Amino acid sequence: MSAAILGISYYLPDRVETNEDLARENPDWRLDELAEKSGILARHIAAPGETASDLGYHAAMRLMERGIVAPAEIDYLLYCTQSPDYFLPTSACVLQDRLGLGMHVGALDFNLGCSGFVVGLQMARCLVDAGMARNVLLITAETYTKFIHPRDRMVRILFGDAAAATLIGTGRGSGSIGNFVVGTDGKGSQKLIVPAGGLRSPRSRESAVERTDESGCTRSADNLFMDGPAVFTFAITTVPHALTALLAKSQLALNDVDWYVFHQANKYMLQHLAKRCRIPDGKMVVELEDVGNTVSATIPIAIQKWVERGRIREGQRLALIGFGVGYSWAACDLVWG
Amino acid sequence: MKTAEFLDLVCEALGRAPGSLSEADTPWTVEEWDSIGHLSIISAMDEALNVSVNDEELRNFTSIRELLDRLRARKALED
Numbered sequence: 001m002s003a004a005i006l007g008i009s010y011y012l013p014d015r016v017e018t019n020e021d022l023a024r025e026n027p028d029w030r031l032d033e034l035a036e037k038s039g040i041l042a043r044h045i046a047a048p049g050e051t052a053s054d055l056g057y058h059a060a061m062r063l064m065e066r067g068i069v070a071p072a073e074i075d076y077l078l079y080c081t082q083s084p085d086y087f088l089p090t091s092a093c094v095l096q097d098r099l100g101l102g103m104h105v106g107a108l109d110f111n112l113g114c115s116g117f118v119v120g121l122q123m124a125r126c127l128v129d130a131g132m133a134r135n136v137l138l139i140t141a142e143t144y145t146k147f148i149h150p151r152d153r154m155v156r157i158l159f160g161d162a163a164a165a166t167l168i169g170t171g172r173g174s175g176s177i178g179n180f181v182v183g184t185d186g187k188g189s190q191k192l193i194v195p196a197g198g199l200r201s202p203r204s205r206e207s208a209v210e211r212t213d214e215s216g217c218t219r220s221a222d223n224l225f226m227d228g229p230a231v232f233t234f235a236i237t238t239v240p241h242a243l244t245a246l247l248a249k250s251q252l253a254l255n256d257v258d259w260y261v262f263h264q265a266n267k268y269m270l271q272h273l274a275k276r277c278r279i280p281d282g283k284m285v286v287e288l289e290d291v292g293n294t295v296s297a298t299i300p301i302a303i304q305k306w307v308e309r310g311r312i313r314e315g316q317r318l319a320l321i322g323f324g325v326g327y328s329w330a331a332c333d334l335v336w337g
Numbered sequence: 338m339k340t341a342e343f344l345d346l347v348c349e350a351l352g353r354a355p356g357s358l359s360e361a362d363t364p365w366t367v368e369e370w371d372s373i374g375h376l377s378i379i380s381a382m383d384e385a386l387n388v389s390v391n392d393e394e395l396r397n398f399t400s401i402r403e404l405l406d407r408l409r410a411r412k413a414l415e416d
Contacts (some may be wrong), residue, residue: 030352033352034373037373037377038373081407153371162339191409213365214365215364215365215366215368215371216368228372229364229374229375229398229399230399231372232376233375233395233396234372234396236376236379237392237395237396237397266373268377269376272379272380318404
């Protein structure tokens with residue numbers, strides 16, 4: 001028996017920001033057109049003082065309350081975020097205690113964005129298949145909205161906050177996690193970035209100075225910056241190759257996959273990728289209307305929503321691809337069950 | 338397709354009035370040329386031009402002038 005996903009839960013913060021809210025605040029934004037193309041009508045926003053690890057805690061508690069495995073049988077906690085509670089300690093250590101996991105647990109943070117879920121699955125599969133962990137709890141949690149300047153249209157319409165908790169262990173049914181293809185291109189590191197706040201460029205009076213670019217977006221070096229055209233170009237030139245490599249590795253044809261669950265960047269991107277990748281009609285999962293782009297949580301949220309609706313069923317094969325900040329990308333195939 | 342027609346195609350993809358873009362424009366000078374606008378341009382090119390824009394050309398697509406130069410080099414434009 002090999003490693004499989006045993007369950008997924010997710011958590012969204014209470015506050016919902018709709019496109020109507022954004023339109024009232026920013027009457028100069030073309031929200032109808034942006035909503036049509038992005039496919040995003042609302043996003044959830046973490047409250048002041050509510051961190052990604054808080055969201056991750058709630059997602060993990062929902063998962064553990066389902067009783068799939070006893071908490072004592074969880075041997076590893078992998079926590080993916082770019083919004084850590086502290087420089088140190090490790091947020092995963094804080095979560096181990098808060099979740100009541102055993103002291104035998106290995107716990108680590110890893111800093112990735114939209115590829116984080118699939119990379120986390122790869123690490124979890126390795127731990128389980130090598131016999132080094134019975135069950136791995138993978139938490140992917142993000143609060144990008146805390147980095148976003150309210151007048152930066154480029155990112156504000158897209159991103160929302162969320163967390164997902166995924167349990168990986170030895171498969172009990174037909175489920176299994178298959179092959180992986182990963183990649184990194186650090187030349188893209190400046191294209192999606194919060195420039196200030198780390199040790200390279202600490203926050204300062206200077207870093208807080210706001211500037212409005214020629215396209216009308218305002219931000220400071222303390223805020224999230226996305227060179228949208230560059231990041232989107234990276235995605236549409238990288239993802240098709242990753243998919244081709246994955247299918248070759250797993251000896252699959254495009255039609256052998258039941259559902260393609262890519263990082264939910266926006267609807268237009270997913271439609272464009274479906275065309276470029278020649279994905280058969282109706283097999284690309286688009287599930288972000290009421291949550292937006294939740295970074296490393298998009299893929300597990302989309303899977304779980306489709307499982308709850310009965311669209312994704314036991315025995316079906318999925319192809320997952322995460323891609324984004326870094327640049328970083330990761331693809332895998334798996335059988336749900 | 339001539340250069341002026343191509344520029345109008347880009348204007349249409351961005352939801353702008355015909356003739357409102359110049360070769361000097363970049364994503365940073367045009368409000369509508371955000372991430373989704375960029376994809377709109379690429380989609381419009383895929384459909385309207387009788388050439389396949391390759392990955393390298395897409396990566397270098399950072400201004401109207403850059404794109405036009407590459408399309409001209411491939412004789413994808415009539416003028």
